[in-house]
Amino acid sequence: NAGVTQTPKFQVLKTGQSMTLQCAQDMNHNSMYWYRQDPGMGLRLIYYSASEGTTDKGEVPNGYNVSRLNKREFSLRLESAAPSQTSVYFCASSEPLRPGFDGYTFGSGTRLTVV
Amino acid sequence: DAKTTQPPSMDCAEGRAANLPCNHSTISGNEYVYWYRQIHSQGPQYIIHGLKNNETNEMASLIITEDRKSSTLILPHATLRDTAVYYCIVRVAIYSGAGSYQLTFGKGTKLSVIP
Numbered sequence: 001n002a003g004v005t006q007t008p009k010f011q012v013l014k015t016g017q018s019m020t021l022q023c024a025q026d027m028n029h030n031s032m033y034w035y036r037q038d039p040g041m042g043l044r045l046i047y048y049s050a051s052e053g054t055t056d057k058g059e060v061p062n063g064y065n066v067s068r069l070n071k072r073e074f075s076l077r078l079e080s081a082a083p084s085q086t087s088v089y090f091c092a093s094s095e096p097l098r099p100g101f102d103g104y105t106f107g108s109g110t111r112l113t114v115v
Numbered sequence: 116d117a118k119t120t121q122p123p124s125m126d127c128a129e130g131r132a133a134n135l136p137c138n139h140s141t142i143s144g145n146e147y148v149y150w151y152r153q154i155h156s157q158g159p160q161y162i163i164h165g166l167k168n169n170e171t172n173e174m175a176s177l178i179i180t181e182d183r184k185s186s187t188l189i190l191p192h193a194t195l196r197d198t199a200v201y202y203c204i205v206r207v208a209i210y211s212g213a214g215s216y217q218l219t220f221g222k223g224t225k226l227s228v229i230p
Contacts, residue, residue: 004158033217042202042220043159058217090158094216104151104218106158 002027004107006091012113013081021076021110023091029103031094032074033058034066036087037109043090049074081114088112119203124225127197133190135224137203140184146205148179150188153223154199162188162201193228200225 007022025032030051035043035058045058049068063085065077074093078085089110095103120138127133139148149164163170163177165186170177176189190197202223206216 031216037156040222042222043218044220045217048217088156092158104159104161106160108158109156 004091004093004105006089006107006110008110009108010111012115013078014115015082017081018077018079019081020078021089021091021112022073023075023107024073025091025093025105026072027093027095027105028071029093029095029105030071032068033092033094034064034074034076035090035092036060036085037090038087046076046089081112083114086112086114119205119221121201121203121221121224123222124227126227126229127190127193129195129228129230130192133193133197133226133228135188135190135201135203135226136185137188138185139203139205142183142205143207146207148177148183148186149204149206149218150175150177151202151204151218151220152197152199153202154196159202159218159220193226195228195230198226198228 004025033048034046036046037043044060046060046064047058047066049055052071055066055068067075091107093105147164147166150162151159152162153159163172163175165177165179179186200223202220204218
């Protein structure tokens with residue numbers, strides 16, 4: 001099925017460990033995003049990539065790095081995980097809007113716990 | 116992007132219409148109103164969007180007041196599967212170019228559909 005695929009779905013890290021969250025989309029979208037969602041809160045933008053080869057900071061970029069590997073893939077890396085990074089991470093992609101359709105598609109999320 | 120205000124929670128009887136309000140008193144002339152929902156911590160799902168005219172699709176209707184300072188999302192016949200957090204988002208639409216645009220989520224309205 002077409003959409004946004006995130007791996008892994010669950011992860012537990014110890015403080016100071018590093019890991020990379022993977023995201024891939026098969027809809028040929030130019031733009032991709034990483035959001036985080038803390039309990040009881042809305043989503044907040046970490047980083048985004050408007051097109052292949054470009055990345056920009058969002059609202060909460062500190063402690064993260066990203067790589068737009070190609071048009072399909074956009075990864076998020078935590079170099080030294082902290083308990084404050086315990087969250088659910090959502091990847092998304094988008095295409096330009098057209099009347100009656102909003103171009104955003106979200107993945108199913110990665111639930112990360114840092115102990 | 117303009118700020119939105121939504122009630123934190125609402126209940127609705129199964130089979131009845133669910134009317135979810137949103138205030139966006141600082142909306143600008145070129146900003147659209149979008150609605151997304153998030154079911155049980157899955158990735159957010161697009162529902163509908165509009166500028167000033169009322170809109171309807173297979174999922175819901177969107178009623179925007181004439182002064183555009185508030186709107187109502189209507190689920191005409193709520194089912195248990197409509198239990199979710201509903202987010203009202205106001206932003207400028209981009210219909211061309213790379214299509215990169217941030218979604219700013221508040222805390223939304225937790226809708227509980229009761230049997």
